[in-house]
Amino acid sequence: MITGKTKLLGVIGHPVEHSLSPLMHNAAIANLGLDYIYLPFPIKPQDLRAAMDGFAAIGVVGFSVTIPHKQAIIPFLGTVQPIAEAVGAVNTVVRKDGQWLGTNTDVPGFVSPLQNLQIDWQQKQVVILGNGGAARAVVAGCTELGCQKIHVVGRNLQRLKEFHQSWENSPLAVNLQVHKWEALRELIPYADLLVNSTPIGMYPKVNESPLSQEEMAELPSGAIAYDLIYTPNPTQFLQQAQTVGAVAIDGLEMLVQQGAVALKMWLDRADVPVDVMRQSLLQYLGR
Ligand code: NAP
Numbered sequence: 001m002i003t004g005k006t007k008l009l010g011v012i013g014h015p016v017e018h019s020l021s022p023l024m025h026n027a028a029i030a031n032l033g034l035d036y037i038y039l040p041f042p043i044k045p046q047d048l049r050a051a052m053d054g055f056a057a058i059g060v061v062g063f064s065v066t067i068p069h070k071q072a073i074i075p076f077l078g079t080v081q082p083i084a085e086a087v088g089a090v091n092t093v094v095r096k097d098g099q100w101l102g103t104n105t106d107v108p109g110f111v112s113p114l115q116n117l118q119i120d121w122q123q124k125q126v127v128i129l130g131n132g133g134a135a136r137a138v139v140a141g142c143t144e145l146g147c148q149k150i151h152v153v154g155r156n157l158q159r160l161k162e163f164h165q166s167w168e169n170s171p172l173a174v175n176l177q178v179h180k181w182e183a184l185r186e187l188i189p190y191a192d193l194l195v196n197s198t199p200i201g202m203y204p205k206v207n208e209s210p211l212s213q214e215e216m217a218e219l220p221s222g223a224i225a226y227d228l229i230y231t232p233n234p235t236q237f238l239q240q241a242q243t244v245g246a247v248a249i250d251g252l253e254m255l256v257q258q259g260a261v262a263l264k265m266w267l268d269r270a271d272v273p274v275d276v277m278r279q280s281l282l283q284y285l286g287r
Contacts (some may be wrong), residue, residue: 002037008058009038009266012051013066016040020281021064024259027280031273036061036145045072052076052100062094062266063103073103077102086172087136090263103265106137109258111144113195113249114193116223121145127191128152129210131178132199133161134228138195140172147193153184169181184211194241195225201235209236216240223247230255233287252281 009029011021017040025038044053045068052073055063058184058225065073070089074080077090078099082092090102114121128140129136131154142150154160160178165175179187188194188211200210209216219225225241227234232249238248256278 003035005035007036008060009036009062010041010060011038011064011066012069014042014044014049014068016042016066017272019064019066020255020284021259022065023280023284024256024277025263028260028263028273031276032267034267035188036267037055043119043261045067045250046057048075050073056100057094059162064093064262065091065093073102074245076100077252083107083140083172086167088138089133089136091258092265094265105139105258105261105265106134107140107144108261109254109256110137110141110281111195113253114141114145117224121147123148123234124192125149125190126151126193126195127184127187128195128197130159130196131156132155132197133196133278135163135195135197138197138228139167141174142193143174149190150174150175150177151187151191152178153181153187154178154179161184170198183192185218187221190216191223193221193224193248194219194227196225196229196237199229201227201237202229203231206232207236209240209265211237211240213240213243216246219244219246221245224249225285227251228254233285240267252278252285255280 011019022038022040029036029177079101081103084102084104087104092105093102124147126147128138131152135276194240198210200208224247226249226250227237229235233250241248260272260274
């Protein structure tokens, strides 16, 4: 029920219609019985400043940030937490002491399903496919886990070099190496954790995978294949991984957990109903 006291949360993006965040957050808010609502706000890039001013004027408590605003929003924030600065992207904003504070909850979101696995990450090597925005959160997450080596594989040498340089002197990317795609075959036998951070295999191109079944077969035993994509489930990448006996993790839990961390910040509480958030998405996605 919307009342005269209802507080506002939301997500900004362009487009934003595809976002599953309203579903997930409103399910949690309803479960908690709080007088909040989480809305989608389609904001064009040129309207970002006006939107931020408007949000401040009407007392928006906080909001999620998606494409194309994740970097563009940084100059409009009073404080940017070090994790978001290192990743170079903000996905969560909260109003604090009359200022906007930005952070990045994709990092704890990515790490969450891996933390429960009781693995000595200091002995483990990671191979990350792709060097875009999500790969940055993955690098920071793998550093946080303490991985022995982090290999990032990309198709464009210049962008790979820039990616590597952008982490120079950052404590959030330790033992990082970048490689052209051709090196993948040599790296796979050492990939205790193989992460797909490319959009290859995402709906509607569901029959595509970033690597061949033969390449996947070279994974060491006990390896984990982690696809950041959550539609379809499983992706072709995860099907290949399951065929060779690897542990498969899809991107849904990352989506849920990044949302849970954000909701805790907005509501200023230590726990939120993560199960309800997960269940709302599973139901919507027909799983
Ligand atoms: P992005 O910034 O556009 O980066 C995509 C990366 O994939 C780039 O490095 C790009 O290479 C590479 N790539 C694209 N097509 C390729 C191809 N055919 N062959 C080789 N490399 C290719 O996108 P993003 O924001 O990082 O997102 C990546 C994926 O993660 C998306 O599927 C997104 O839905 C997913 N994601 C999931 C979550 C979650 O919560 N589960 C969160 C964030 C992202 P170039 O640099 O050479 O173009």
